Amino acid sequence: MLDADEGGDFRYADSVILRLTYGKSTLTSDDNPKVVRIHEVVRNILAAMRPGAYLVDRIPLLKHIPGYGRVLKKYHKFELALFRDQLGRVMDDMVHDICGSRRTKRVLRLAGRSSKIHMNISCPMMKWLTLLRVYSTASGIMILILAAACHPEAQARVQEEMDTVVGKDRGEYMRCTVFTHVPDHLTLHAFISEALRWRPIVPLGFAHRATKDVIWRGQCIPAGATVFGCHWAISRDAIAFPDPETFDPQRRLDPTAQLRTDMGFFTYGFGRRTCPEIHVANRSLYINFALLMWSFRIMERPDAPIDVNAFTDAVNSRPAPLEAEFVPRMEEHKLREMMEGM
């Protein structure tokens, strides 16, 4: 059973992002109080960010009514406490000269006044610490598993390529190949790009605000208006992606089997506010899926059909819990040995 709320894919994403952001990660179990707090923060943010979740989204005047938004303020207080804890830890590491997250230390040093940042978490430089992003990566991994289970022919093509490029007995080779041999894994890339188009991780996109009046095709978008670049609508553009409901990784390849460069990739947004961690996130998805494809055949279970339309209703959407069979592609003991050596 794969359930992003309960399962290890979140633990993996937690661990990668928190290590990058705060240095060491103590997150090993769902019983860990910190994990529970993080999951609660993410649940709150996801609920609050859903467009139209609060009447104030439509009637901004409401924000001036005393007491309105009490729940949101409670959420915010809770998340600030968590961020402060984590940043405090990085600062302690800095004081004691312990190796930790170089990025967070750099941000704190650049700011040159750590204690103020500590108090002023809304500082734009700290935005990238947001934990919601942990879950984008976990959602991406779930979408790739769903796509593989429901499209066995496409999965078989990826594995055929894996076997040609990597071979089944070369676990140690996998570690370096996934990052360095991109041109050799075109089918894999095509699969990932198509899966993220077919089921976008952030279907509505994130909210932007017009800073001045913008005239767009004769329409005025007034200053202050909230604008969404809807990823779902883009993904269903039949001119850019003919027969858009069909999952077809081959559309990503040109007649010479090279990756097409003329196809939009909108998963990480666009323009000035495009995801600053696109490289981390993309590599995370890529290395995870490559290892999964190399190790297992992922199969839909006949007694547990997967509903490809069952997704959570959140700004950052992910498949509903699903059951799939992970059949090792080599003898299990050999697979374990190779994985342990990685």
Ligand code: HEM
């Ligand atoms: C598969 C994983 C991810 C996806 C699909 C994703 C997607 C996005 C999207 C769609 C945006 C909004 C772009 C726009 O407004 O047009 C965004 C912004 C952002 N992302 Fe990611 N992201 C992912 C992973 C991450 C990770 C791992 C981090 C941090 C460690 C991160 C940090 C951020 C930040 C800080 C912004 C805000 C940028 C700004 O407003 O200037 N993202 N991301």
